[in-house]
Amino acid sequence: xxxxxxxxxxxxxxxxxxxxxxxxxxxxxxxxxxxxxxxxxxxxxxxxxxxxxxxxxxxxxxxxxxxxxxxxxxxxxxxxxxxxxxxxxxxxxxxxxxxxxxxxxxxxxxxxxxxxxxxxxxxxxxxxxxxxxxxxxxxxxxxxxxxxxxxxxxxxxxxxxxxxxxxxxxxxxxxxxxxxxxxxxxxxxxxxxxxxxxxxxxxxxxxxxxxxxxxxxxxxxxxxxxxxxxxxxxxxxxxxxxxxxxxxxxxxxxxxxxxxxxxxxxxxxxxxxxx
Numbered sequence: 001x002x003x004x005x006x007x008x009x010x011x012x013x014x015x016x017x018x019x020x021x022x023x024x025x026x027x028x029x030x031x032x033x034x035x036x037x038x039x040x041x042x043x044x045x046x047x048x049x050x051x052x053x054x055x056x057x058x059x060x061x062x063x064x065x066x067x068x069x070x071x072x073x074x075x076x077x078x079x080x081x082x083x084x085x086x087x088x089x090x091x092x093x094x095x096x097x098x099x100x101x102x103x104x105x106x107x108x109x110x111x112x113x114x115x116x117x118x119x120x121x122x123x124x125x126x127x128x129x130x131x132x133x134x135x136x137x138x139x140x141x142x143x144x145x146x147x148x149x150x151x152x153x154x155x156x157x158x159x160x161x162x163x164x165x166x167x168x169x170x171x172x173x174x175x176x177x178x179x180x181x182x183x184x185x186x187x188x189x190x191x192x193x194x195x196x197x198x199x200x201x202x203x204x205x206x207x208x209x210x211x212x213x214x215x216x217x218x219x220x221x222x223x224x225x226x227x228x229x230x231x232x233x234x235x236x237x238x239x240x241x242x243x244x245x246x247x248x249x250x251x252x253x254x255x256x257x258x259x260x261x262x263x264x265x266x267x268x269x270x271x272x273x274x275x
Contacts, residue, residue: 047101047108053079053115064106069097075114085121089113137197140190141204148183148207151176155211162218173219177212184208 049071051058060074068090072083079086088095090112095104154176158168187205192198 045108047106047110049106050109050111051075051078052111052113053081062101064102064108066101067097068095068099068101068104071101071112072097072114079114081114081116082121082124084124085117087115087117089115134197137190137192140186141197141200144183144186144190145200145204148180148204151180151183152207152211155214158218159214162221168218168222170219170222173215173222177215177219180208180212180215 045064046061047064049060049062051060051071053075056079058075058078060071060078062070062074068088069083071088072086075081075086076083083097090104090106090110158173158176161168184205187201187208190201192201
């Protein structure tokens, strides 16, 4: 006998309980935090620590999940020791700044000792001095670079003027050379170490040297007559040179007979006198 199929579809599965959740893969797992939102999670309890620093004693309060580095920051305000200069001892063992209090076994009322790390202090002071020196060098190089920029601009203006056939005052050229040399003295007085600062100083030194050489060329061109390029005057200068040479040759020709006469033996002259 044929049975009639029911048109009713299968009922959906019951929803998961409130304390469970379905992962994207379909797996049913218990909800994290037991259905409690992170905001409603119980706060981490604060603990009290007793810190000894020399003859002084301090009490601080912070989370049990804090690090020893955070303890050092709080002690900085109380002891005046920079966190990098502190050594924290817990259970007679020095603790790293990145270590957690609860992991190290710190509990409410635990005692610690903080000491000054003289080696770390010396290193920090040296680093501060190095950074300060680097900042001073950078400022000095920047100031010289600004001055050199202004002087280089004036050199370019002089080059343009001389290239256009104009003449510039020699005192202006000499003054500009002296100003550039003064910048070179400043650069030489800046003490730099190997690295970026030394490279920047070398760039400014080469800029000054190139522009001093340009001014020397300008001074040389400026000392030449402006009309020396005229063909007629060039021929005149050549003639004057020939005349000077000719005079020296005539002087030699006049002096030659005298020199020849002086080479005649004395006896010969005596015979001429007798005649």
